[in-house]
Amino acid sequence: MQFIDQALITVKAGKGGDGIVAFRREKYVPAGGPSGGDGGKGGNVLLVADSNLQTLLDFKYKRIFPAADGKRGGPNRCTGASGQDLLIKVPCGTEVRHQITGIILGDLLAPGETLQVAYGGNGGRGNAHYLSNRNRAPEKYTEGKEGEEWQLQLELKLLAEVGIIGMPNAGKSTLIAVLSAARPKIADYPFTTLIPNLGVVRRPTGDGTVFADIPGLIAGASAGAGLGHDFLRHIERTRLLIHVLDIGVENPIEDFLTVEKELSAYGHGLIDRPRVLVLNKKELLDKNKTSELLNQLNLITNLKPILISAAMGTGLEEMLEFVWKELGV
Numbered sequence: 001m002q003f004i005d006q007a008l009i010t011v012k013a014g015k016g017g018d019g020i021v022a023f024r025r026e027k028y029v030p031a032g033g034p035s036g037g038d039g040g041k042g043g044n045v046l047l048v049a050d051s052n053l054q055t056l057l058d059f060k061y062k063r064i065f066p067a068a069d070g071k072r073g074g075p076n077r078c079t080g081a082s083g084q085d086l087l088i089k090v091p092c093g094t095e096v097r098h099q100i101t102g103i104i105l106g107d108l109l110a111p112g113e114t115l116q117v118a119y120g121g122n123g124g125r126g127n128a129h130y131l132s133n134r135n136r137a138p139e140k141y142t143e144g145k146e147g148e149e150w151q152l153q154l155e156l157k158l159l160a161e162v163g164i165i166g167m168p169n170a171g172k173s174t175l176i177a178v179l180s181a182a183r184p185k186i187a188d189y190p191f192t193t194l195i196p197n198l199g200v201v202r203r204p205t206g207d208g209t210v211f212a213d214i215p216g217l218i219a220g221a222s223a224g225a226g227l228g229h230d231f232l233r234h235i236e237r238t239r240l241l242i243h244v245l246d247i248g249v250e251n252p253i254e255d256f257l258t259v260e261k262e263l264s265a266y267g268h269g270l271i272d273r274p275r276v277l278v279l280n281k282k283e284l285l286d287k288n289k290t291s292e293l294l295n296q297l298n299l300i301t302n303l304k305p306i307l308i309s310a311a312m313g314t315g316l317e318e319m320l321e322f323v324w325k326e327l328g329v
């Protein structure tokens with residue numbers, strides 16, 4: 001299941017430093033020659049693939065990326081310092097285009113791969129260059145050149161790292177809606193979700209992780225019943241599953257076992273995938289019944305249940321903390 005993340009950024013390489021006009025001044029040398037140095041070159045802008053990033057989320061907030069300008073030349077033919085190159089980290093798999101022409105500049109695939117996207121301007125020349133027989137004291141110098149400026153379109157095909165599974169009506173879509181900017185259809189009947197929804201959830205360390213909310217699973221889903229089978233395929237490549245269990249139903253334990261059984265029957269290692277068991281709609285069950293349910297779950301699974309209410313937004317922080325820990329971010 002793929003989802004395209006996009007961002008539009010402006011990159012601006014540094015301007016070259018100006019050349020200067022200066023003359024040598026030394027003891028016992030009455031008329032020193034021209035000695036104005038050249039300006040330094042402006043910094044380039046490069047993109048670099050970084051395996052710690054998963055999305056283009058950070059580019060929604062910062063859009064303009066200027067590299068440093070070169071410094072002016074100095075006396076005694078000193079060349080000014082070059083502006084530092086600006087390295088912009090992007091996720092592996094980012095495709096880069098010129099926004100206006102649509103031309104692809106490159107794909108950054110492997111970690112560490114770089115792509116130069118804007119060249120810094122050359123520094124201007126100091127007057128030391130303009131010494132000639134006719135002009136022994138030139139006042140001429142040139143200014144540094146502007147750096148390149150481009151608008152770039154970044155595109156990244158996102159892969160879901162976290163899959164949200166559970167019975168129909170458990171509150172999976174409600175959960176992705178409160179965690180991310182995704183706005184899936186939510187309704188009080190089963191099979192509301194017909195195709196997977198993806199949402200990017202902000203991580204505490206910056207950047208984001210892609211969550212996928214898939215249609216509800218029912219008994220026999222792994223063999224093709226309901227909508228399940230097709231969509232279990234979509235979460236094969238996730239690293240973590242969130243199993244959402246509605247505790248307001250008649251028999252939550254039965255629902256839990258149904259979903260677990262389907263994961264196991266589906267194969268492809270899904271049953272061994274790290275899982276977070278999330279008990280949703282906690283406000284629908286009183287304290288005693290809840291602790292009874294927790295005890296029962298304790299007997300049949302070693303998953304540590306986390307109580308939440310997706311609708312009321314409670315318990316989400318604890319749940320996410322667990323998710324980040326499991327993902328090692």
Ligand SMILES: Nc1nc2c(ncn2[C@@H]2O[C@H](COP(=O)(O)OP(=O)(O)OP(=O)(O)O)[C@@H](O)[C@H]2O)c(=O)[nH]1
Binds near residue numbers: 170193214280309310
């Ligand atoms: N009381 C209560 N209701 C909730 C909570 N979370 C979700 N719901 C309700 O449960 C119903 C189903 O929610 P959805 O998010 O559509 O459930 P789903 O798991 O995506 O369902 P399918 O797409 O059909 O598989 C909706 O009426 C939600 O408003 C909750 O924490 N408490």
Ligand SMILES: [Mg+2]
Binds near residue numbers: 173192215216
């Ligand atoms: Mg849904």
